Amino acid sequence: NAGVMQNPRHLVRRRGQEARLRCSPMKGHSHVYWYRQLPEEGLKFMVYLQKENIIDESGMPKERFSAEFPKEGPSILRIQQVVRGDSAAYFCASSAPTFKAERDTDTQYFGPGTRLTVL
Amino acid sequence: AQTVTQSQPEMSVQEAETVTLSCTYDTSESNYYLFWYKQPPSRQMILVIRQEAYKQQNATENRFSVNFQKAAKSFSLKISDSQLGDTAMYFCAFMRNYGGSQGNLIFGKGTKLSVKP
Numbered sequence: 162n163a164g165v166m167q168n169p170r171h172l173v174r175r176r177g178q179e180a181r182l183r184c185s186p187m188k189g190h191s192h193v194y195w196y197r198q199l200p201e202e203g204l205k206f207m208v209y210l211q212k213e214n215i216i217d218e219s220g221m222p223k224e225r226f227s228a229e230f231p232k233e234g235p236s237i238l239r240i241q242q243v244v245r246g247d248s249a250a251y252f253c254a255s256s257a258p259t260f261k262a263e264r265d266t267d268t269q270y271f272g273p274g275t276r277l278t279v280l
Numbered sequence: 281a282q283t284v285t286q287s288q289p290e291m292s293v294q295e296a297e298t299v300t301l302s303c304t305y306d307t308s309e310s311n312y313y314l315f316w317y318k319q320p321p322s323r324q325m326i327l328v329i330r331q332e333a334y335k336q337q338n339a340t341e342n343r344f345s346v347n348f349q350k351a352a353k354s355f356s357l358k359i360s361d362s363q364l365g366d367t368a369m370y371f372c373a374f375m376r377n378y379g380g381s382q383g384n385l386i387f388g389k390g391t392k393l394s395v396k397p
Contacts, residue, residue, distance in 0.1 A: 194384060203284075203371055203387035204325070217384065225289060254385075267313055267375065269323035269385060 164190065165255050165272035173278045180240040180247070182275045186255030193236045194269060198250040206217075210236060241262060241280045250274045282307045284374050286388035293362045294396055301349075301357045301391045311377040314348065314355045314387065320368040328370070331355065333377070360395075365368045385388030 166185040174180050184195050191212055196204040209217040210230035221228065225243075230236040240247055254269035283306045290365055293299035305314070316328040331339045331348050338346050342364075347356045369392050373385040 196385075203389045204385070206384035207384070209384055220384070249285050250323060254325075267377070268315075268327060268330055270327065271317075273322070276323075 165190075165253055165270055165274050166176030167253050167272035169275060171276050171278070173280065175280050176241050176244055178279055180243050182238040182240075182277070183255075184236040184238070186236070186253075187270055190270075191258050192256045192257035193230050193251060194256075195238050196252045196254065198252060198274070200249075202273060203213055205240070210264060224249050228252075231234060240277075243250045243277075245279045248279045249251050250276050254280075281384050282309070282374050282376070284372050284386055284388040286370075286372055288343050288391045289389075290392045290394070292394040292396055293359075295362055295364060297362055298358060298360045299362055299393065301359075301370050301372075301393065303357070303388060304376050305353050305355065305372070307353070307374065307376075309376050312325045313377060314346075315373040315375070316344070316346070316355075316357045317373060317387075318366075318368045318372045319371065319390070320365075321383065325371075362395045364395050364397060365381045366393065368393060 165187055168183050175185045195207040195208045198204045206220040208221050208228045213232050221248045227239045252274045256269045285304045285395045312333045314331045318326045318328050327340045329339050329344050331346055338348050345358045369390045371390045372388040377382045377386050
């Protein structure tokens, strides 16, 4: 039973390039969340998606950042024209649909994160 | 807006002893969840324990237990019989209960716990 998968684990980009971070949720999970962790900080919410829908993007910067969760394939967090301040660890989490009669449909399980370094 | 505060940036404990990590939160909601996550040096976020606000009974998971004081908005984590593998950052997190739908987690800044042999 594979957990949440993220790739790449490490990504190095030069200023102005694009970064694409991928997240495959746990099997049976249809809710995906993206969080960002700056050095020595806790995680900050960015965006919450369900299949083909953005539910809450209140934590996303208004420019350069976008996210999608297509019907088929992983969720993608895309950062255009990266700057040094984008250097951080980006975590994806998933949870089960609420219609499932499972104890922990409200519990988010995290992937290993992608560490983005912008040179 | 909800906030989560962890007032202990760093703590240390001797192996086999007990340690308590503090967490307070601020919310006007009455229905919510609270979590403790652990982040070891590998940086993987691992769920330690969860608590539903409507439950008065404190959650326990093996050596981990919480002291949930709803009126005081306090949610401390007690680790008994500390092991070297417990060395990690510990994050307290809050999530609103939208009555069946989902929501995002709000994290504290974390407490760095070192377990010494």
